[in-house]
Amino acid sequence: MPEFRNFTINFGPQHPAAHGVLRMILELDGEVIKHADPHIGLLHRGTEKLIETRVWAQSLPYMDRLDYVSMMCNEHAYCLAVEKLLGIKVPERALYIRVMLDEVTRILNHLLWVGCHGLDVGAMSMVLYTFREREDLMDVYEAVSGARMHAAYYRIGGVYRDLPDRMPQYAPSPWKNAATLKVVNENRQGSLLDFLEDFTERFPKYHSDYHTLLTDNRIWKQRLVGIGTVSPERALQLGFTGAMLRGSGIEWDLRKKQPYAVYDQVDFDVPIGVNGDSYDRYLVRMEEMLQANRIIRQCIDWLRKNPGPVMSDDYKFAPPPHETVKSNMEALIHHFKYFSEGFQVPEGEAYAAIEHPKGEFGIYAISDGANKPYRLKIRAPGFAHLAAMDEMARGHMLADVVTIIGSQDVVFGEIDR
Amino acid sequence: MEETIAQFGTQWFGAAWPSLWLVIWTLVKIVAIVAPLLLAVAYLTYFERKVIGFMQVRMGPNRVGPLGLLQPIADGLKLLFKEIIFPSWADKKVFVIAPMLAFAPALAVWAVVPFNDALVLANIDASLLYILAISSMSVYGVVLAGWSSNSKYAFLGAMRAAAQIVSYEIAMGFALIVVLMISGSLNLTDIVHAQQKGWFADRGLAFLSWNWLPLLPLFVVYFVSGVAETNRAPFDVAEGESEIVAGFHVDYSGMAFAVFFLAEYTEMILVAVLTSLLFLGGWSAPFGGLPDSAWWLVGKTCFMLFFFLWFRATFPRYRYDHIMRLGWKVFIPLTVVWIFVVGIWMLSPWNIWK
Numbered sequence: 208m209p210e211f212r213n214f215t216i217n218f219g220p221q222h223p224a225a226h227g228v229l230r231m232i233l234e235l236d237g238e239v240i241k242h243a244d245p246h247i248g249l250l251h252r253g254t255e256k257l258i259e260t261r262v263w264a265q266s267l268p269y270m271d272r273l274d275y276v277s278m279m280c281n282e283h284a285y286c287l288a289v290e291k292l293l294g295i296k297v298p299e300r301a302l303y304i305r306v307m308l309d310e311v312t313r314i315l316n317h318l319l320w321v322g323c324h325g326l327d328v329g330a331m332s333m334v335l336y337t338f339r340e341r342e343d344l345m346d347v348y349e350a351v352s353g354a355r356m357h358a359a360y361y362r363i364g365g366v367y368r369d370l371p372d373r374m375p376q377y378a379p380s381p382w383k384n385a386a387t388l389k390v391v392n393e394n395r396q397g398s399l400l401d402f403l404e405d406f407t408e409r410f411p412k413y414h415s416d417y418h419t420l421l422t423d424n425r426i427w428k429q430r431l432v433g434i435g436t437v438s439p440e441r442a443l444q445l446g447f448t449g450a451m452l453r454g455s456g457i458e459w460d461l462r463k464k465q466p467y468a469v470y471d472q473v474d475f476d477v478p479i480g481v482n483g484d485s486y487d488r489y490l491v492r493m494e495e496m497l498q499a500n501r502i503i504r505q506c507i508d509w510l511r512k513n514p515g516p517v518m519s520d521d522y523k524f525a526p527p528p529h530e531t532v533k534s535n536m537e538a539l540i541h542h543f544k545y546f547s548e549g550f551q552v553p554e555g556e557a558y559a560a561i562e563h564p565k566g567e568f569g570i571y572a573i574s575d576g577a578n579k580p581y582r583l584k585i586r587a588p589g590f591a592h593l594a595a596m597d598e599m600a601r602g603h604m605l606a607d608v609v610t611i612i613g614s615q616d617v618v619f620g621e622i623d624r
Numbered sequence: 625m626e627e628t629i630a631q632f633g634t635q636w637f638g639a640a641w642p643s644l645w646l647v648i649w650t651l652v653k654i655v656a657i658v659a660p661l662l663l664a665v666a667y668l669t670y671f672e673r674k675v676i677g678f679m680q681v682r683m684g685p686n687r688v689g690p691l692g693l694l695q696p697i698a699d700g701l702k703l704l705f706k707e708i709i710f711p712s713w714a715d716k717k718v719f720v721i722a723p724m725l726a727f728a729p730a731l732a733v734w735a736v737v738p739f740n741d742a743l744v745l746a747n748i749d750a751s752l753l754y755i756l757a758i759s760s761m762s763v764y765g766v767v768l769a770g771w772s773s774n775s776k777y778a779f780l781g782a783m784r785a786a787a788q789i790v791s792y793e794i795a796m797g798f799a800l801i802v803v804l805m806i807s808g809s810l811n812l813t814d815i816v817h818a819q820q821k822g823w824f825a826d827r828g829l830a831f832l833s834w835n836w837l838p839l840l841p842l843f844v845v846y847f848v849s850g851v852a853e854t855n856r857a858p859f860d861v862a863e864g865e866s867e868i869v870a871g872f873h874v875d876y877s878g879m880a881f882a883v884f885f886l887a888e889y890t891e892m893i894l895v896a897v898l899t900s901l902l903f904l905g906g907w908s909a910p911f912g913g914l915p916d917s918a919w920w921l922v923g924k925t926c927f928m929l930f931f932f933l934w935f936r937a938t939f940p941r942y943r944y945d946h947i948m949r950l951g952w953k954v955f956i957p958l959t960v961v962w963i964f965v966v967g968i969w970m971l972s973p974w975n976i977w978k
Contacts (some may be wrong), residue, residue: 216777238780328866332680336681389905411962424939427940429946430946548775604943605944609866
């Protein structure tokens with residue numbers, strides 16, 4: 208009697224669809240998945256432990272490097288948690304800036320997701336179209352913070368500085384003649400808000416192009432409908448959040464359920480799915496981009512009308528304005544204390560979560576009253592989603608595993624931390 | 625000119641060694657076909673990158689030579705100088721033979737492809753049968769490459785390729801049966817000639833007399849099967865890079881890798897040429913009054929090749945079982961039904977192919 212064994216393959220960590228460094232041991236019967244075993248930790252950098260060795264304000268840039276496609280949202284969660292512990296008040300303008308950039312980040316993340324999801328399923332053009340739009344939003348990142356990705360723009364107590372009055376323009380180069388320059392700089396003549404408003408006007412058109420290319424495409428539907436279906440009950444049990452939970456038909460959005468910043472003052476809808484399969488999650492995320500676009504427009508309006516401070520004036524916990532440092536004794540002391548010893552955070556613990564593009568991104572901080580966190584736990588949404596991989600992939604085919612990875616929208620910076 | 629050289633050769637060699645001249649003359653003709661073909665393959669890769677680049681709002685190659693025109697040459701040179709790495713525990717002999725097995729049939733098929741009334745290397749009677757026989761040999765190259773690499777991804781790719789190519793061969797064969805039914809010949813030149821007459825051709829609208837119109841479903845089935853046969857997107861599961869990395873040629877490097885691509889692009893051109901010959905009237909001019917010329921064939925081939933690239937830029941990849949379902953449950957029944965439809969049509973008083 209011959210002995211039949213299943214075919215085991217190593218999917219990753221060097222694999223075009225591994226979304227970074229996912230390693231999966233797949234047990235196949237023919238091409239049908241019998242068991243999928245995700246192995247994580249290849250991008251583990253010990254972020255949580257590193258944070259314990261830094262003063263509170265210094266740990267903020269680590270947040271950018273968690274989910275490295277939705278940088279500012281991570282920062283937002285960290286700031287919320289520390290502000291909760293400190294009990295300081297953030298100026299309203301800073302809150303609007305945060306909400307606006309959170310939604311810019313949501314579009315950035317979802318554009319990357321839909322591009323890579325398309326690429327995984329074989330529609331290679333998507334990624335090039337979405338990266339064209341991402342380029343504009345990256346420029347927004349660069350204009351506010353100076354960095355295209357790891358912005359480190361939010362601060363405990365506000366944001367680093369007010370939005371720039373002038374949008375940086377392309378400089379002449381051997382590759383850009385005067386005519387090209389005129390075209391590429393056309394929407395960069397005004398302030399950052401003008402540029403962003405111009406983007407929000409163009410974006411729905413791009414968005415409908417994506418729908419034309421994918422949504423009703425027969426092959427796209429064959430590849431996504433009914434793949435990786437999760438029932439609403441099971442999605443709750445598995446700890447799903449974000450689009451993964453809403454795709455299964457549960458209306459849960461922290462921006463509505465536990466409004467933070469100024470989400471209770473802006474108007475937007477929360478799309479939910481019906482079947483809980485990859486296609487519904489695709490539709491949910493696509494619609495979220497349009498809703499984010501809507502929120503950005505409202506924030507632009509508000510920010511235009513309401514100038515004001517963007518940083519807390521409680522100089523125990525926020526750096527004083529740089530000009531005053533040179534002339535004001537007290538400011539100099541605050542400045543020195545802030546940038547050397549940092550500030551003491553009252554003893555206690557706080558959990559702050561935000562509706563991150565991928566789900567509920569939470570920071571659970573414990574302070575023992577020192578200038579460094581005693582312990583800081585990061586709740587990464589992707590971790591819970593990836594844990595369901597085996598359940599979602601079982602019984603599907605090898606090609607569907609790639610669809611499911613794409614539909615989970617995993618990023619290893621946050622999963623491995 | 626061709627006749628002049630032939631006569632010249634026959635006079636010089638003919639008297640002493642008639643068979644030697646035949647060999648030389650055939651070799652000259654082979655080179656005359658293969659050299660432009662390989663050049664066409666090289667520039668098809670350039671064309672593909674430019675067209676897809678245009679569709680994806682980017683430039684495509686534009687650095688090597690004017691407009692990047694030397695890019696294919698640079699790519700070829702680079703691959704020539706690279707080492708061919710043998711994976712450990714690979715079956716070395718098979719590993720080396722596999723790319724040749726993929727490429728040789730793709731070239732051999734060109735022996736019977738006519739370019740106009742006279743220009744054909746071997747004007748044999750059963751040229752369609754020859755094409756079917758030889759082109760299905762190319763699956764061996766893919767399967768053996770996947771097997772000999774000793775890699776699980778390559779193995780999966782080989783399995784997929786074998787199943788897919790064999791399945792689509794059937795649909796393709798059935799589509800061709802109808803073509804030969806209405807042309808009454810297996811010879812490609814005769815098939816083209818059969819398309820040059822008809823009610824529309826007499827009235828100067830020759831392109832409506834070509835086979836594509838009465839056999840429209842088969843035209844589509846044939847071309848889509850051709851795309852599947854060549855493992856091109858959206859049927860590129862055998863090398864689907866996001867699933868099984870590069871499939872059957874994942875462990876190939878250097879020129880051995882390039883030979884697979886040469887084979888793939890040669891087959892693409894072949895499928896496009898055959899589609900033009902069988903369904904688009906080959907070298908016939910689309911309107912009466914225009915001269916028939918091989919350039920029409922080139923134009924039609926380029927038109928069909930454009931579809932290959934267009935598909936690649938727009939469609940997601942099929943899943944393996946969907947490809948099988950499309951082949952067995954849609955294309956094969958469709959072609960079988962169409963064989964009967966055309967058969968009854970031919971027996972009826974409305975037969976247009978008398």
